[in-house]
Amino acid sequence: MLELSDRIIEYFGLSHQYSLIVIVVLFFVYGLFALTFGSLFAGITSWYERRIAGRMQSRIGPNRVGYQGFWQWLADGLKCWFKEDIIPRDTDSLLFRIAPYLVFTGVLCTFVVIPFSPSVVGSDMNVGIVYIIAITALVVAGILMAGWSSNSKWTLLGGIRSTAQMISYEIPVALSLIVVIIPAGTLSLQKIIISQGGAPYNWYIFHNPAAFVAFFVYFIAALAEGNRTPFDLPEAESELVAGYNTEYSGMRFLFFLFAEWMNLYVIGGIATALFLGGWRIPGVSYEVQSASIWLEFLGFIIYLIKALILVNVIIWLRWTLPRLRIDQLMIMCYKYLLPISILLIVISIIFTILYELFPLLGVVVRVLLFLTSLLILGYFSYRVYYNIKNFPDKVYLKWMI
Amino acid sequence: MTLEERLNAVKRDNEILLNMGPQHPSTHGVIRFIVRSDGEIMVEALPVVGYLHRGIEKLAEMTPYAGFIPYTDRVDYLAAMFCNHAFVMGVERLLGIEVPRRAEYLRVIASELNRIASHLISLGSMAMDIGAFTPFLHGIRERELINDITEMLCGARLTYNYMRIGGVSNDINDKILKKISDFLDRFLPGFIEEFNRLITYNEILVKRCVNIGTISSEEAINFGLVGPNLRASGVKWDLRKNMPYSVYPEFKFEVPVGEGFRGSVGDSYDRFVVRVKEMEESAKIIRQAISSIPDGEIMAKVPKRIKPPAGEVYSAVESARGELGYHIISDGLENPYRCKIRTGSFSAMKAIHIKSQGCFIADLVVLIASMDIVAPEIDR
Amino acid sequence: MNINEVHSEVVKFFPGKISDVITSGKLSFFYFDREIIYDLFLVLRDKIGMEFKHLSYIASVDMKDHFELIYCLYSYRWGSVIHLKTRLNREGPHIRTISDLFVAAEWHEREAYDLMGIVFNDHPDLRRIMLPDDFEGHPLRKDFVEKDNYHGIPTRRDKILGRF
Numbered sequence: 046m047l048e049l050s051d052r053i054i055e056y057f058g059l060s061h062q063y064s065l066i067v068i069v070v071l072f073f074v075y076g077l078f079a080l081t082f083g084s085l086f087a088g089i090t091s092w093y094e095r096r097i098a099g100r101m102q103s104r105i106g107p108n109r110v111g112y113q114g115f116w117q118w119l120a121d122g123l124k125c126w127f128k129e130d131i132i133p134r135d136t137d138s139l140l141f142r143i144a145p146y147l148v149f150t151g152v153l154c155t156f157v158v159i160p161f162s163p164s165v166v167g168s169d170m171n172v173g174i175v176y177i178i179a180i181t182a183l184v185v186a187g188i189l190m191a192g193w194s195s196n197s198k199w200t201l202l203g204g205i206r207s208t209a210q211m212i213s214y215e216i217p218v219a220l221s222l223i224v225v226i227i228p229a230g231t232l233s234l235q236k237i238i239i240s241q242g243g244a245p246y247n248w249y250i251f252h253n254p255a256a257f258v259a260f261f262v263y264f265i266a267a268l269a270e271g272n273r274t275p276f277d278l279p280e281a282e283s284e285l286v287a288g289y290n291t292e293y294s295g296m297r298f299l300f301f302l303f304a305e306w307m308n309l310y311v312i313g314g315i316a317t318a319l320f321l322g323g324w325r326i327p328g329v330s331y332e333v334q335s336a337s338i339w340l341e342f343l344g345f346i347i348y349l350i351k352a353l354i355l356v357n358v359i360i361w362l363r364w365t366l367p368r369l370r371i372d373q374l375m376i377m378c379y380k381y382l383l384p385i386s387i388l389l390i391v392i393s394i395i396f397t398i399l400y401e402l403f404p405l406l407g408v409v410v411r412v413l414l415f416l417t418s419l420l421i422l423g424y425f426s427y428r429v430y431y432n433i434k435n436f437p438d439k440v441y442l443k444w445m446i
Numbered sequence: 447m448t449l450e451e452r453l454n455a456v457k458r459d460n461e462i463l464l465n466m467g468p469q470h471p472s473t474h475g476v477i478r479f480i481v482r483s484d485g486e487i488m489v490e491a492l493p494v495v496g497y498l499h500r501g502i503e504k505l506a507e508m509t510p511y512a513g514f515i516p517y518t519d520r521v522d523y524l525a526a527m528f529c530n531h532a533f534v535m536g537v538e539r540l541l542g543i544e545v546p547r548r549a550e551y552l553r554v555i556a557s558e559l560n561r562i563a564s565h566l567i568s569l570g571s572m573a574m575d576i577g578a579f580t581p582f583l584h585g586i587r588e589r590e591l592i593n594d595i596t597e598m599l600c601g602a603r604l605t606y607n608y609m610r611i612g613g614v615s616n617d618i619n620d621k622i623l624k625k626i627s628d629f630l631d632r633f634l635p636g637f638i639e640e641f642n643r644l645i646t647y648n649e650i651l652v653k654r655c656v657n658i659g660t661i662s663s664e665e666a667i668n669f670g671l672v673g674p675n676l677r678a679s680g681v682k683w684d685l686r687k688n689m690p691y692s693v694y695p696e697f698k699f700e701v702p703v704g705e706g707f708r709g710s711v712g713d714s715y716d717r718f719v720v721r722v723k724e725m726e727e728s729a730k731i732i733r734q735a736i737s738s739i740p741d742g743e744i745m746a747k748v749p750k751r752i753k754p755p756a757g758e759v760y761s762a763v764e765s766a767r768g769e770l771g772y773h774i775i776s777d778g779l780e781n782p783y784r785c786k787i788r789t790g791s792f793s794a795m796k797a798i799h800i801k802s803q804g805c806f807i808a809d810l811v812v813l814i815a816s817m818d819i820v821a822p823e824i825d826r
Numbered sequence: 827m828n829i830n831e832v833h834s835e836v837v838k839f840f841p842g843k844i845s846d847v848i849t850s851g852k853l854s855f856f857y858f859d860r861e862i863i864y865d866l867f868l869v870l871r872d873k874i875g876m877e878f879k880h881l882s883y884i885a886s887v888d889m890k891d892h893f894e895l896i897y898c899l900y901s902y903r904w905g906s907v908i909h910l911k912t913r914l915n916r917e918g919p920h921i922r923t924i925s926d927l928f929v930a931a932e933w934h935e936r937e938a939y940d941l942m943g944i945v946f947n948d949h950p951d952l953r954r955i956m957l958p959d960d961f962e963g964h965p966l967r968k969d970f971v972e973k974d975n976y977h978g979i980p981t982r983r984d985k986i987l988g989r990f
Contacts, residue, residue: 102583198464202485202807274577275650278808367650368577370808371486436640448959452951496956503941504965539852667879667902670930683902757851760898760909773885773896776851786885786896793930800929825956 049164075167079156087306088118090356094306097357098364121299128295133196136292140194144187145293145300151183152304152311159314160235162324162345163335173234174226177315178219181270184304185211188279191301192289203289206371207279210269213378217266220386224259224393225249225319228400234315238323239331248322251414252407253396255389260320262386264355267316269374271308274363278371309359313352324348449494453480460484464807468497474571474814475821477795483807491802491810493795499825506785511537511752512611514782519605521770521787522823524567527553527560528765530609533785535691536761536772537611540754548742549613550693555626555735556599556608557763558728562633563592564766565721565728572718572815573645576654581645588637591629598622611752613745623736634729638722646722655718656709659801659813666712669800670793673768675817678704678720679712685764697734699727714816721818753780767791767818791823829854829908832876839869855896855909860921863912867924870899877903881924884934886942888968893919893944920945941966 050067059067092107092115099106107114132138155177157167170176185208192204228249229237241248250260269276279289290301317323324344326334334340369377400407453463466479476497482489502517509517518533519526531553538545545553566589570582593603600608600616608615645651661669666679676683684701686694702723704716756778762771768790775784794817802810827835833847833856845857858866870878878899885896893914900907914921923946925932935946936955943964946952954961963970972981 098579102580103587104583198462277577364580365644366578367573367645367648367654369650370654370806372806373653436636447951447953449953452953496954496958499956501965664879668929670881670928681902688905689907755851758853758855759851760853760907769882771882773883773898775887784885784887786883788883788898792933796929796933 072167075165079167080153083153083156083307083310084303086310087303088122090306090309090360091118091121091302094360094363097360101361101364125295125299130297131294133292135196137194137196140190141292142297144191144194145297145304147187147190148184148304149187149300151181151187152307154180154183155311158234159311160238160318160323161348162341163235163331164341165345166235169233169235171231171233171236174219174222174232177311178215178222181215182212188289191293195289195292197292200289200291203279203291207272207289210272210276210279210371210374213375214266214269214382217262217378217382217386218270220383220390221259221263221266222315222319224255224386224389225252227390227393228252228256228397234318234323238318238325241322241325243322243325243327243329245322245327246411246415248320250320251411251418253393253400253410254414255392255396256320257414257418259386259389259393260316262382262389263316263320264312266378266382267312268359268362269378271305271312273305273309273359275366275369276374277363278368278374309356310352312359313355314348316355317348317351321351323351453482453492456490457482461489466491466810474819477819477821477824479810479814481807481810486806488802488805488807488810491799493799495795495821495824497825498821500822502826503785503787506782508781510780511754511782514785515609515611516605516607518772519607520822521789521826522765522767522820523605524820525560525564525766525770526605527557527608528763528770530606531557531692532761532763532765532770533772533774534609534611535763536759536774537752537754539759539761540757540774540776541611541748541752543612543746543748545613545746546743547693547740549744549746551735551739552614552618552744553609554693554697555618555732555739556596556606556614558732558735559592559595559626560606561728561766562725563589565725568766568815568818569641569645569718569721572812572818573651575811575815576651578645578648578651581641584637584641584644588629588633591625591632595622595625595629598625610745610748612748613743615745617744618739623739626732626736630729630733634726638726642722646719651718652708652715654808655715655812655816656713658714658805658809659798659816660710661712661797661801663712666797669797671768671797672790672793673765673818674717674720674724675768675790675794675797677702678716680704685762685769689762691761691763697731699731702727714812717816717818751780753778762788765790767820767823787826789823789826791817791819794819795824827876827904828906829856832870832908835873835876836866836869840866853909855911857911857913860912860914863922863924864927866910867897867927871927875904877901878906878908879903881928881930881934882907884931884938886938886944886966888942888966890968892916893942895921895938895944914944918945919943920947922947923949925949940964943967 047068050064050071053067053071054064095117096106096114107117110116110120132141158170158173158176160166160169188211189204189208192200192202192207195201225237226232229240231237231240237249245251249256251257272279290298293301324347326340326343326347329340334344396410457463461482461484464481464483466481468476468478478494478497480492480494482492500520502521505517506514515530515533518529521529566585570585573581596606596608597603599618599622600606661671661675661679663680666676666681671679680703682701682703685691687701702720704711704720706713706716707719708715754776756776758773758775760771760773762769769788770790771788773784773786773788774782777783798813798817798819801813805813830847833844837844840858840862843859843862847854847856870876878901880900880902882898882900885898887894887896893916895912895914897910898907899910912921921944923931923935925935932949932951933955935949936952938944939946939952940954940956941964953959957965961976962973975981
């Protein structure tokens with residue numbers, strides 16, 4: 046952000062005493078941009094998720110409001126805006142009102158650190174990852190408030206379960222991110238992306254086998270933190286009638302959902318930044334990319350595409366897998382993910398030291414891992430082709446209808 | 447004694463009373479459970495029923511025999527053909543009427559189609575309660591085809607009113623036979639394999655269902671369980687094989703029995719898999735039936751006013767939820783003197799009450815779904 | 827074993843309390859006196875060769891001058907089904923429960939109590955099951971007349987439009 050402010054001051058020819066004002070204005074503009082981006086993303090993801098869910102369930106999904114139902118999320122949002130604001134009588138009304146905003150803020154504040162392109166980033170803190178893990182604790186506080194203040198045993202159960210789940214799964218999230226920080230040597234997200242290369246075999250996911258497994262550990266743990274299926278017991282419809290957000294209606298309810306969908310982008314964004322090379326373009330170095338505005342835009346698009354592929358996988362998982370029970374959830378966190386991530390940190394340290402001694406080993410391991418993942422992708426495509434061929438119905442590959 | 451007295455007699459201080467009320471997304475119909483728990487582990491889940499009591503047994507005493515058949519549909523609207531069949535069979539036995547063979551074949555085809563439809567809903571709801579939304583909708587997609595077939599056959603999609611005293615109401619033609627045969631080609635093995643790959647072999651479902659609500663075979667017999675619940679506990683008893691009725695002896699089919707597929711014998715996963723296998727067997731029966739339907743009448747010669755001689759009869763069929771029996775007492779007049787309906791879900795409620803002690807609230811949902819209870823069968 | 831064999835076996839245990847086998851319509855059954863119910867069902871359930879371990883249903887019938895209870899037992903081991911009946915007075919009908927022998931009997935007896943008014947002694951939890959707890963009357967009886975209103979809600983079905 047500071048470089049951007051310097052360039053703007055040079056461009057407009059202002060004197061340097063206005064640099065503070067320019068920075069404040071830039072922060073404000075960036076905050077608006079993040080809010081707009083997050084809300085748009087949440088809305089469009091809701092439409093996308095409903096269409097994908099419809100196709101997976103042999104039905105269409107919303108297709109009335111606008112072309113292919115694209116404005117469905119606007120219609121839902123407007124409807125909820127005009128709804129009657131019901132606050133049940135015996136609730137703790139201050140906590141009841143604050144809870145959705147806390148949850149929303151907790152997720153929105155992570156957008157400060159997520160880089161969109163080489164120079165568009167809210168604040169490239171040098172403790173970026175620690176900041177992310179810390180600020181998502183606001184979400185925990187918000188959910189606990191929501192569950193308690195609704196004055197109902199079911200919501201209390203849902204709130205407590207969700208709190209226990211989220212604070213437990215923050216540990217594997219943090220530990221699996223450390224696996225990538227060790228070769229990078231820095232906690233700031235922008236610098237981690239810079240230290241990766243552009244081509245796929247230069248990404249950190251193929252850096253050593255520990256990072257490969259750490260990607261999946263991070264993915265699972267971040268799903269659990271975001272209360273998504275298969276870990277969505279706190280908001281399970283069949284047991285708790287929507288858990289901690291039972292008593293909410295109208296716009297307050299939408300805030301919880303907004304936060305959940307924005308969190309999808311945060312999961313995808315952090316995973317892309319750390320494991321999948323961020324906004325790097327194959328064959329282009331950082332200086333060249335940050336100098337030309339077209340390459341910056343291309344980087345932004347590439348980052349978006351990679352994060353969206355991960356969001357797609359999350360949506361796909363939600364509509365396929367059943368739910369885990371609360372004690373199975375906790376067992377998975379403390380007995381499986383936690384020891385595995387600690388082991389991965391140790392392996393990553395060993396491999397990093399080995400790469401300093403034998404640089405050739407790094408290249409060999411990278412190429413092997415890249416080829417393995419290409420094989421896995423190939424097998425997956427073959428299974429897709431086999432399923433489409435053997436399905437008794439005609440498969441409509443035109444997904445738009 | 448009232449409900450409050452019953453609850454206050456056993457309440458302790460460190461328990462909370464949760465109400466899985468009559469309206470709840472996962473109790474199948476309007477059934478209420480009062481759960482006493484200490485937060486997560488339940489001490490007892492007391493069922494309170496009666497929200498769907500319509501007094502069908504009392505209505506039977508005021509309705510002529512032929513006019514009572516639509517009432518029998520509503521005893522279990524998901525498996526309505528079986529309810530029709532049992533009642534009509536009872537009255538025919540009292541009158542001494544012999545049903546023509548073509549009508550018997552049509553009854554069997556319609557009943558087995560209805561069994562497939564009912565099991566699709568039951569398995570789908572169980573998967574939906576556990577969190578997987580997709581298998582339910584895939585089941586509904588197949589069920590739509592069955593509904594189209596029965597719409598062509600008798601005009602209704604849910605409460606069929608297809609059987610009459612002495613036969614069936616509508617005849618079948620080649621178009622409907624072709625449609626049934628197309629449906630079967632698509633259902634077995636294509637849909638069953640896909641369904642199994644999607645949900646039956648899914649590790650998360652297995653972990654959720656295994657060792658929940660394990661009922662041993664002696665317990666199952668003592669609780670009064672019937673149908674797939676009983677067979678999943680290891681007891682090989684099926685009314686179609688052990689006390690044959692209609693033309694079932696002419697068909698070759700197996701009776702699936704639970705054998706602890708991934709856990710112990712008689713747990714919820716066994717009940718799930720037994721129902722999937724029963725769907726396959728039903729498809730085989732329908733295939734055999736449609737390839738050999740005899741010609742003839744669809745309705746026997748029945749007097750205009752049905753007045754069976756004084757006497758009693760008990761007639762039972764193997765419905766999708768177990769044994770559905772009608773004990774009809776006639777006194778020679780136009781209306782039955784007493785008509786007692788024996789359903790499978792009524793006995794399953796007591797089993798749920800006993801087996802719910804000591805498990806999680808999430809397990810209670812799985813237990814209820816695996817016993818495949820519907821509210822109209824309990825309350826009648 | 828079918829109903830006749832069961833009858834000849836059981837008559838040896840309880841002489842004088844079991845009637846002959848009656849066939850009414852298509853059903854064969856016999857009557858037993860209501861005092862011997864517990865021992866009779868114990869014999870039926872546990873004796874080798876009979877082993878009627880499955881209680882299917884308990885139906886209550888209102889014959890105009892007395893009540894009757896019909897018990898239906900299945901034996902899965904030997905593949906047979908029998909029906910038993912007993913007679914009860916119309917004033918103050920009561921009979922001992924069998925829910926300690928057959929767990930399934932608990933709910934069936936509650937239904938008989940609720941709809942017909944038959945009291946089962948020593949039942950662990952005898953209360954109404956289908957109707958509300960404060961309902962008055964037993965609907966399945968032949969002389970049951972519905973009350974005019976239930977907590978202020980009128981129950982007559984004729985002349986509904988004239989009320990408004």
